[in-house]
Amino acid sequence: MNGARLEDVIARVWGYTSLRPLQREAMEAVVGGRDSVLVLPTGGGKSLCFQAPALVRPGLAVVVSPLISLMKDQVDTLTGNGVAAGLFNSSLTGAEKNAVVAGLREGRYRLLYVSPERLVGEGGEGFLSLLASCGVSFVAVDEAHCISQWGHDFRPEYRQLARLRHFLPGVSLHAFTATATAQVRRDIATQLGLREPLELVGAFDRPNLLYRVLPRAVLKRQILDVLARHRREAGIVYCTSRREVDALAAWLSSEGIPARPYHAGLTDSERSAHQQAFLSEHIDVIVATVAFGMGIDRSNVRFVVHAGAPRSVEHYQQEAGRAGRDGLEAECLLIYSSADFMRWRVMLESSGELSDASRTLLQQMERYAAGVGCRHRHLAEYFGDRYETTGCGACDYCLGELEPADTPVTLARQILSCVARVGQRFGATHVASVLRGHASDQVVSWGHERRSTFGLLPRASVAELRGYIQQLLGLGLLRMTDDAYSALALTPKGLTLLRDEHSCPGLTLARQRAPRRDAPRAVSRAEAASWDGVDRDLFERLREVRLGEARQRGVPPYVIFHDATLREMARVRPTTLDALLSVKGVGARKASDLGEAFLAVIRTHTT
Ligand code: ADP
Ligand code: ZN
Numbered sequence: 001m002n003g004a005r006l007e008d009v010i011a012r013v014w015g016y017t018s019l020r021p022l023q024r025e026a027m028e029a030v031v032g033g034r035d036s037v038l039v040l041p042t043g044g045g046k047s048l049c050f051q052a053p054a055l056v057r058p059g060l061a062v063v064v065s066p067l068i069s070l071m072k073d074q075v076d077t078l079t080g081n082g083v084a085a086g087l088f089n090s091s092l093t094g095a096e097k098n099a100v101v102a103g104l105r106e107g108r109y110r111l112l113y114v115s116p117e118r119l120v121g122e123g124g125e126g127f128l129s130l131l132a133s134c135g136v137s138f139v140a141v142d143e144a145h146c147i148s149q150w151g152h153d154f155r156p157e158y159r160q161l162a163r164l165r166h167f168l169p170g171v172s173l174h175a176f177t178a179t180a181t182a183q184v185r186r187d188i189a190t191q192l193g194l195r196e197p198l199e200l201v202g203a204f205d206r207p208n209l210l211y212r213v214l215p216r217a218v219l220k221r222q223i224l225d226v227l228a229r230h231r232r233e234a235g236i237v238y239c240t241s242r243r244e245v246d247a248l249a250a251w252l253s254s255e256g257i258p259a260r261p262y263h264a265g266l267t268d269s270e271r272s273a274h275q276q277a278f279l280s281e282h283i284d285v286i287v288a289t290v291a292f293g294m295g296i297d298r299s300n301v302r303f304v305v306h307a308g309a310p311r312s313v314e315h316y317q318q319e320a321g322r323a324g325r326d327g328l329e330a331e332c333l334l335i336y337s338s339a340d341f342m343r344w345r346v347m348l349e350s351s352g353e354l355s356d357a358s359r360t361l362l363q364q365m366e367r368y369a370a371g372v373g374c375r376h377r378h379l380a381e382y383f384g385d386r387y388e389t390t391g392c393g394a395c396d397y398c399l400g401e402l403e404p405a406d407t408p409v410t411l412a413r414q415i416l417s418c419v420a421r422v423g424q425r426f427g428a429t430h431v432a433s434v435l436r437g438h439a440s441d442q443v444v445s446w447g448h449e450r451r452s453t454f455g456l457l458p459r460a461s462v463a464e465l466r467g468y469i470q471q472l473l474g475l476g477l478l479r480m481t482d483d484a485y486s487a488l489a490l491t492p493k494g495l496t497l498l499r500d501e502h503s504c505p506g507l508t509l510a511r512q513r514a515p516r517r518d519a520p521r522a523v524s525r526a527e528a529a530s531w532d533g534v535d536r537d538l539f540e541r542l543r544e545v546r547l548g549e550a551r552q553r554g555v556p557p558y559v560i561f562h563d564a565t566l567r568e569m570a571r572v573r574p575t576t577l578d579a580l581l582s583v584k585g586v587g588a589r590k591a592s593d594l595g596e597a598f599l600a601v602i603r604t605h606t607t
Contacts, residue, residue, distance in 0.1 A: 006031065009055050010048070013081050015565075015587040020045040022200045026174075027053050030138055033172040035194040037144070037185055040202040043299075043325040046176045047074060050140035054111045055083065059137030060104070063113045066143055066155055069275060070297055071113045076559045082589030084108055088127075089115040104134050116146075120160035128167040136171050139164055141192065144175035148187035153318075158191075165193045178321065179314075181384070204385045208324045208526040209332050211375035212396040213368075215463040215512055216337040219307060220251065226305050226333055227257060227285070233302035234278070237287045238319055240308040240343065248307065249287040259285035279556040281547060290319060298556065299326040300563040309336040311344050312361035313368055313382050326562045329527035336369045338428070338466045363473075363480065370470030372510040374398050394524035401522065402510040405468075409501055411457075411509055415468055416477060416494050418453035422446070424481070424489040431488060432465040468509050475507070530567060538605050539570040545601050549594060560594065561585060575603050 006027055010016050022038065023045055029036035030053035040046050051074075054061030065071050071087050078085035086109045088100050103109055118127055141147075147158040164173060175188045175197075189197050214222060223237065237252075239245045242263045252259035260274035260283055278286045279298050290310050304323040310316045316334065324330030341362055348354040348362075364382070371378055375395035380387035392398045405411050418435050419426075433440045434448050437455025448454060457465065469488065472478040477494035481487045496503045543557075543566060550557040561569075565585030574580040580599060581591050 005056050006052055010052050013055065013083060013587045013589070014048065014052075015581065015583065015585050015590070016048075017584065022202050023049055025198075025200050029198045029200075030140070030172070030174050031056055033057075033138065035173050035197040036200065037175045037177075037188055037194070037197050038200045038202075039177055039179070039185065040200075041204055041206055042178045042321040043206065043208075043327055044178070044202055046142070046178075050138075050142075050174060050176070051078065051083070051111065054137070057137040059135040060107070060109055060131075061111045061137050062131060062139045063111060064116055064119065064139065064141045064161065065113055066116060066146055066158070067297070068115060069279070071115070073279075073297075073556060073559055075113055076555045078111065080555070080559060080590060080593070081587050083110060085111040085113070087113040088118055089113075090117065101130065104130060107134065116155070116157045116161060120157055120163065124160075124163075125167075128163065132167055136168055138172045138174060139168065141173065141175045143177060144188045144192070145177040145179035145184050147191045148184045162191060162193055178318075203380075204383045205376055205380045205387060206321065206324065207376070207392070207394060208327055208329050208524075208530075209320065210329065210394045210522075210524045210527070211320075211332050211334075211379075212401070213334045213336065213371075213375070213512055215461075215467065216308075216335050219335060222335055223248075223252075223305060223307065224255070226303055226331070227252075229331065230303045232284065234281070234284045234298055234300055235286075235303035235305065236301060236319075236322060237285065237305045237307060238290045238310070239287060240290060240340070242289055244307065245287045245289055252285060252287065257285055258283040259287055262286050262288040264289065280550065281557050290315065297322060297325065299558045300328070301325065301330060302328075303331040303333070306334045306336070309334065309340040309344075309365055309369055311348070311358070311365065313364050313379070314361070316365065316368070317379060317383070326558070326564050328530050328564055328567070329524055334369060337463060338366070341366050359486065363486075367470050367474050370467040371474055372397060372402055372404075372471050372508060373474075394526060396512070397510075399522040399524075402512055405509040405511065408507050408509040409497075409504065411468065412472060412477060412504070412507060413498060413501065414453065414456050415465070415472060416490060416498050418451075418456065419478060419488045419494075420490060420498065421451045421453045422448055425485065425487045427485070427487060428466050428469045429462075431469065432462050435465055436460060436462070464511055467512065471509050477504070530564075533571045534567050535570045535573065535605070538573065538602065539567055541601050541605060542566045542569055542598060545597055549597060561590070569598060569602065573602050573606050575599060575606065 022040060026036065026038045026049040030050060038046060038049060050061060050063060068089050068091055071089060075085045075087045086100050086103055088097065118124065141161060146153050146155040147161065148154065173192055173194055175192060185199060237248060239248060242265045245261045245263050249259045249261040260277055262271060262274050274286065277283045301323045304320050310319060320332035323332055344362055345354060348358050368378055374392050374397050376392040377387040396402055415435065418431050422431060422434060430442060433443050434451065434454050435457045437458050439449045443449055469478065476491055477497060478488050479491050481489050546557045546560050546566065550560050562585055565583060568583050572583055574583060577591055577595050580586055580595050
């Protein structure tokens with residue numbers, strides 16, 4: 001009975017006719033009042049799992065979220081769909097707060113979004129008591145990994161959410177996150193005091209993302225190439241320092257690409273103005289520091305470029321994951337150099353954060369960057385998922401963009417032999433210098449310019465050699481020593497290859513290279529499928545209509561309709577209200593409020 005009602009509500013309000021993986025299970029837990037933890041990747045559709053049950057269960061649903069801008073988007077979207085939703089956070093004026101409190105007393109809302117500070121900070125108890133008197137049906141804790149020190153974004157105020165249980169006894173608690181490690185999940189359950197929670201963990205892979213990695217060459221050229229692939233589309237460029245952010249944003253603007261900087265060194269009002277410009281499609285490119293990107297979620301981000309490597313694969317996944325949240329194709333490009341990792345080591349050391357754990361995380365990041373193999377597989381397996389697909393069709397490796405070395409066995413043996421000749425006591429930089437025949441001070445001071453492997457690979461660049469070394473580490477032919485020096489050493493498998501060149505059949509090593517400018521642009525399967533049958537001109541016209549409607553209403557365009565919905569309109573080309581209602585993402589309220597504006601354009605375009 002509840003199931004049928006849920007489906008009804010979802011079709012009518014959101015215009016979705018099918019559910020994504022785990023959505024049904026997650027919603028049944030919420031409707032049935034069983035504590036739960038749902039882990040789905042970004043864009044997996046977590047919000048629906050608490051929003052739809054809120055309309056089915058009697059009473060008020062409370063959503064705790066740390067992201068004030070996302071909160072506003074969600075409330076605007078819900079309101080646009082005809083759902084009575086409100087929010088309560090530090091961005092409200094006194095009068096607005098009073099209005100919300102009055103609304104709560106009158107039972108006006110089905111959903112209330114609150115920031116954790118409002119529940120646990122000063123006056124938190126009063127607010128919790130107020131909620132307790134409002135007949136709360138359940139509490140959804142979004143971004144629940146913030147409660148765990150093992151997550152990538154620990155927020156101490158989340159710890160105090162344990163009080164929810166005390167103030168709202170008998171109310172079920174449901175945690176939502178995109179961070180999947182088992183440790184974080186356990187932490188969430190313990191900290192929130194969940195009772196025998198149902199744990200639902202989705203597949204981690206994001207098939208709509210196209211992953212690429214390039215060694216840093218001429219960075220500006222490399223960035224312009226990406227931008228050329230994504231004209232008029234939204235993107236984020238991540239840099240490691242504020243200075244770099246400011247410089248790149250200014251340079252892009254001078255190149256005629258309006259871009260704004262975003263980092264912790266800006267004032268609150270500057271930051272919020274830049275964020276607003278990005279969300280409302282006044283500008284399409286934002287340049288941000290890796291440490292500071294939580295507020296810039298726009299669902300139709302089509303590319304994320306890292307102009308330097310982040311400090312862990314977890315960070316990379318999180319940041320790159322801001323692309324393609326609407327499920328449509330998007331490109332994630334990592335531009336890195338080995339210097340990035342040294343810079344992180346120095347930075348972590350000076351802030352006292354360099355530990356064995358952080359060193360390992362950095363090494364794993366470098367392994368991803370230098371890896372030859374399917375990137376989707378690498379990421380999925382890194383996060384403990386099995387990955388069954390061969391040839392993902394959405395990464396530089398599977399698209400054939402890496403350049404395989406002609407004689408990989410010889411190359412591997414040259415590198416292994418150099419590691420052995422320097423006594424297995426040096427890192428990748430030193431080994432690369434020796435192989436290239438670069439008589440650096442360190443090389444000379446150890447007398448390594450006299451070793452037979454000195455200058456064995458004079459034409460290879462440092463980046464290339466470091467890349468091969470990472471690949472050999474990944475293949476288990478080399479290892480890092482456990483001592484403080486993190487030197488390269490041979491594994492038994494590596495020793496065997498030195499003795500017997502046939503011991504490693506099928507060995508491949510590869511070089512990353514920029515796609516040739518004149519080469520046709522590689523298109524992932526996800527991209528091809530999402531454009532299949534879409535009238536692109538019509539899609540652009542519909543975007544303009546959406547922008548107009550959004551400006552009129554003062555909301556970001558994707559709050560009106562997602563890109564996926566516009567593309568389907570441009571594929572199906574409905575000319576009647578009924579036909580429009582069958583487009584995924586068009587609910588009853590939006591059809592009646594906005595339908596005519598979009599239909600009019602479709603009709604004139606089609607005739
Ligand atoms: P998450 O919170 O997991 O990052 P969202 O809740 O923002 O993901 O959902 C991502 C996108 O998927 C949104 O555009 C949402 O409207 C859409 N979506 C969610 N569930 C469905 C569904 N069952 N059918 C179609 N689209 C959906
Ligand atoms: Zn692949």
